[in-house]
Amino acid sequence: MVMLTSLWLPILLSAVAVFIASSIIHMVLKYHANDFKKAPDEDGIMNALRPFNLPPGEYCIPRTNSMKEMKDPAYIDKLNKGPVLLMTVLPNGPFNMGKSLGLWFVYCIVASIFAGYIAGRALGPGAPYLEVFRFAGTTAFVGYTLAIWQQAIWYKRTPSIVVKQTIDGLIYGSLTGGVFGAMWPGI
Numbered sequence: 001m002v003m004l005t006s007l008w009l010p011i012l013l014s015a016v017a018v019f020i021a022s023s024i025i026h027m028v029l030k031y032h033a034n035d036f037k038k039a040p041d042e043d044g045i046m047n048a049l050r051p052f053n054l055p056p057g058e059y060c061i062p063r064t065n066s067m068k069e070m071k072d073p074a075y076i077d078k079l080n081k082g083p084v085l086l087m088t089v090l091p092n093g094p095f096n097m098g099k100s101l102g103l104w105f106v107y108c109i110v111a112s113i114f115a116g117y118i119a120g121r122a123l124g125p126g127a128p129y130l131e132v133f134r135f136a137g138t139t140a141f142v143g144y145t146l147a148i149w150q151q152a153i154w155y156k157r158t159p160s161i162v163v164k165q166t167i168d169g170l171i172y173g174s175l176t177g178g179v180f181g182a183m184w185p186g187i
Helices: 006-027 042-052 072-079 096-121 129-155 160-184
Strands: 057-063 085-089
Touching: 006 096, 006 160, 072 129, 096 129, 096 160, 129 160
Parallel strands: none
Antiparallel strands: 057 085
16 A cells, blocks of 8 residues: 555646646647537627526526426427527636636646545555556546546537547546556655
8 A cells, every 4th residue: 555645746747747738638739629619690699698697507498397397398399499408607708717727737636636545545665557557547537537428428418529528538547647657656
């Protein structure tokens, strides 16, 4: 067993590696650039929604208050007429990229902490690189990826986006596993 406190450097460096890789993916490779479609008549849609002054949050349209209401012909008619929406309303104003990047880095650290914890409980000092890579990398992959598939199942996320995000998670998990494998105590 390896104590989590002795893994602070691989935790931090793997988070930095993932943060840099994600920056390269989004700023250089840009294969996520078309993840969201532009709505036709974007201005018209924004103008139509603006009078409702929707506070930031998650919305489902149409929405019922019970399972019983889901069988109501009026509700079924709304579904059939559409549009059917699951939408996130963000605060008005420019996107705060600094805050989001800061939170993303904290998330990377948390994913690395869990990767280190699982690997540290499964392996002892001097464990072979590939064993460390397997435990830490798999745990990080799970942390970066599995919840994305829930979004695909329940909220109908676009399959191509889910696959691209899963590939990202595989990259992030591999980087995390590689850093832990190279810096494992007792090597």
